[in-house]
Amino acid sequence: MNKNFENVDISVDFGGIKLQSPFIVSSGPLTYAAEGMIKAHEMGAGAVVTKTIRIKRALNPVTHIAILNNDSLVNCEKWADSAPEVWFEREIPMAKKAGCVVIASVGHTLEEAEAIVAPAEAAGADFIELVSYTETDMLPMLEATIARVKIPIICKLSSNYPAWKDPVECARKCIEIGKAHNHKVMIAAIDSIGPVLSVDVYNPGPKLGSDNGYSWMSGGAIRPVSMRINYEIMKMDRDIISYGIGGVTKAEDALEYLMVGTTGVGICSILIIKGMEYLNKVVLELKKKMSELGYSNIAELRGAAIDGISSKTADEPTVGEQENDVESDAKLQFTFKEEICIKCNKCVNICSYDARTLKFPIMKVDRDLCRNCGACSSVCPTRALTSEVVRKFTNTDELQNYVGYFS
Ligand SMILES: Cc1cc2nc3c(=O)[nH]c(=O)nc-3n(C[C@H](O)[C@H](O)[C@H](O)COP(=O)(O)O)c2cc1C
Ligand code: SF4
Ligand code: SF4
Incomplete structure (x- = not known):
């Protein structure tokens, strides 16, 4: 850098x-x-x-x-x-x-x-x-x-x-x-x-x-x-x-x-x-x-x-169509950096499904409720909460923090 x-x-x-x-x-x-x-x-x-x-x-x-x-x-x-x-x-x-x-x-x-x-x-x-x-x-x-x-x-x-x-x-x-x-x-x-x-x-x-x-x-x-x-x-x-x-x-x-x-x-x-x-x-x-x-x-x-x-663009808009869609095992893996979290709670409040809780410094997501929409990480003003699309979780932080919350 x-x-x-x-x-x-x-x-x-x-x-x-x-x-x-x-x-x-x-x-x-x-x-x-x-x-x-x-x-x-x-x-x-x-x-x-x-x-x-x-x-x-x-x-x-x-x-x-x-x-x-x-x-x-x-x-x-x-x-x-x-x-x-x-x-x-x-x-x-x-x-x-x-x-x-x-x-x-x-x-x-x-x-x-x-x-x-x-x-x-x-x-x-x-x-x-x-x-x-x-x-x-x-x-x-x-x-x-x-x-x-x-x-x-x-x-x-x-x-x-x-x-x-x-x-x-x-x-x-x-x-x-x-x-x-x-x-x-x-x-x-x-x-x-x-x-x-x-x-x-x-x-x-x-x-x-x-x-x-x-x-x-x-x-x-x-x-x-x-x-x-x-x-x-x-x-x-x-x-x-x-x-x-x-x-x-x-x-x-x-x-x-x-x-x-x-x-x-x-x-x-x-x-x-x-x-x-x-x-x-x-x-x-x-x-x-x-x-x-x-x-x-x-x-x-x-x-x-x-x-x-x-690489992921279909020629025609596909919003609303799902004839060719199959159930995916893709999900969001979150990373939380408490040192840059400003405790604004935006990530918690934006979740339509009440899947996220923050009892600082513990950030949790209830995987039964989470729909992997991405709103919470996109609203975070400091990038303390980020996400990436994965097939399998690899982030040990996430595994430790969210034990008991995976579906
Ligand atoms: C008050 C105002 C006046 C504008 N006048 C012109 C103009 O005279 N000619 C022009 O090509 N675009 C004009 N525009 C359009 C801007 O050049 C620009 O294309 C448009 O605002 C989108 O950019 P923005 O979202 O950064 O504002 C005007 C925009 C605003 C807001
Ligand atoms: S990805 Fe969407 S559903 Fe999951 S915790 Fe974030 S806002 Fe809620
Ligand atoms: S939106 Fe970001 S900065 Fe705000 S509480 Fe959530 S993780 Fe922390």
């Missing part, structure tokens, strides 16, 4: 440009102007994505952001509220001058891509990121952008059905177009999820001020949706350069994305909720976590989970 985590190298090669970290502050209110982008860079962002630039500046509804819980929110914020010229003349050059790697987000139509991408490149953007309302708009926007710029192009793909039916297939088409034109094309997936509805119980009606009251959800809650899509994109072609967006709230979340093969990770909502300074903590936490896990650079862990997932 690398004891000095400061020596852990978290820089990444992102389409030929070196990023100081894999964290990319994705398009949103934090990158509304140069000031926000510069702050992100100073807090350790590898790159920053401008608020989406469109021909007409946005007039945002009042209100347009509501916090759901400690890591998720809903919003109906539109695109950039300043005109393209402001981005070309002030925001992009100023952010570049301060050392930011700048990704210019351009949306949402072919006409706008045609008008905006070349001046964004001329203003100093390192990448163009295309964002569109529908899957079918993305490909012509990409072709038009390839014809107008030399810098790499990122296609930001959404998972919002029915406008986006198959982001994985769309990723494949984007990469193919890039290859056909010998132009570097990269992928970002996904965007916020919706439309969704959040109701104000104090003033019955929608929480947010969009025309129909609907909004878009982002933050921790959407990470597993995005993880599945990013995994499928990277399993399809491990050479794709991409960054995974959706619900990155801490270092471990970033590792999840990197381990399914993305090169970078987007981060937005958690920084709105906790402030940009929090990014600096996550950057340090990533180094510590990598050191703890024995990694000294990102390349060593990138894609590390793909084989483990694909």
